[in-house]
Amino acid sequence: MYPIDVTITKIVRESPSTKTFFFDRSFEEALPGQFVMVWVRGTDEIPMTLSYKNAVTVQKVGDATAKMFELREGDHLGIRGPFGKGFTLPGPDERILIVAGGVGAAAIVMLAEYALSKDASVTTILGARNVGEMLFVYRLTPCKGLHLTTDDGSAHRCGFVTDVLVEIDSSAFDRIYICGPEMMMKCVFGILEKQGSLEKAEFSLHRYFKCGIGVCGACCMDSEGLRVCKDGPVFNGMQLIGSEFGKYMRGPGGNKKLF
Structure with a gap:
């Protein structure tokens, strides 16, 4: 191609x-x-x-x-x-929760806009290192609930997206979407697993791609051999149980890179 x-x-x-x-x-x-x-x-x-x-x-x-x-x-x-496989599109009147960190907001903002166009109820937790690095707030302000966090406290709540997440009842949502740095997503994964909400959660992963169409195998994940470019990059939370997610990824030479 x-x-x-x-x-x-x-x-x-x-x-x-x-x-x-x-x-x-x-x-x-x-x-x-x-x-x-x-x-x-x-x-x-x-x-x-x-x-x-x-x-x-x-x-x-x-x-x-x-x-x-x-x-x-x-x-x-x-x-x-x-x-690749994108996010499952929410239906009308569904209640959805979006959790995004850093440049991960770029992967998820079109989803929020789509959901709003379908009259879904959208709650978003958006985090960044500081107020200057916070992305697309203006596109997310129509959300029913918008929670902003900064690592340094330069704007809104000082802390991480997980600080807000633990205060929210995830069982109240029909779908949950997550994108951001992998260690952030791993922490979100742990919270949702404890709350019994992994099955309705979808995570957008980043791995090293060569072909982008599932042929070369450079982005295969242990232990199931899932190809991030073809089977993902969006995965249901249940698919990530016991995988390399949050532990390591591989570089261009196949060497493991620990998080």
Whole structure:
């Protein structure tokens, strides 16, 4: 599958470490939680979630994203996808809980907007290191409940998303969606497991991808061999019991990287 060439039409600085890149192609078929493979010419091809139907939100963390931060409007990217298993879409009048941390908000904000359009009741817990790094608050303000946390207390509640979660009755929700740093998600996993709510929880995982379509096996997880790019990146909480989730992941050479 060859990348589709897209032209960057607008770049928005979301925070000191993140930018949103809009392009001239809208992927209307994309489901919230799916990803695209973004080819940064001369550097690398990496997976990114769509934060809009025609945009990706990027945190500067490696060679490819650093190169993207040098791009300007009018420059080009290659896009393959959308790929993978997205979030289960909520139905009308369902009560849903969203838990997002850091740039994980980019993977989940389209889901919140979809749920709101279907008259679902949406409660969101959104966390960030500090107020400057908090993403897409303006897109989440229509939620019935919006709980904001910052690690340093620079805005709203000082603490972590888990501090809010333990005060909420998860049994009151029909579906629960989680995306963020893996150790954050592992803590959420533990809380939901204790509360007996894992079966209705879905987690969006990040792993090293090569092909993005389930062929190469680079993103297989122990112990069931689930392919994150094909069987995920969204997994039901029950699928992650006893897996490597929250313990380690693998790098380009297959070496284990502990969290």
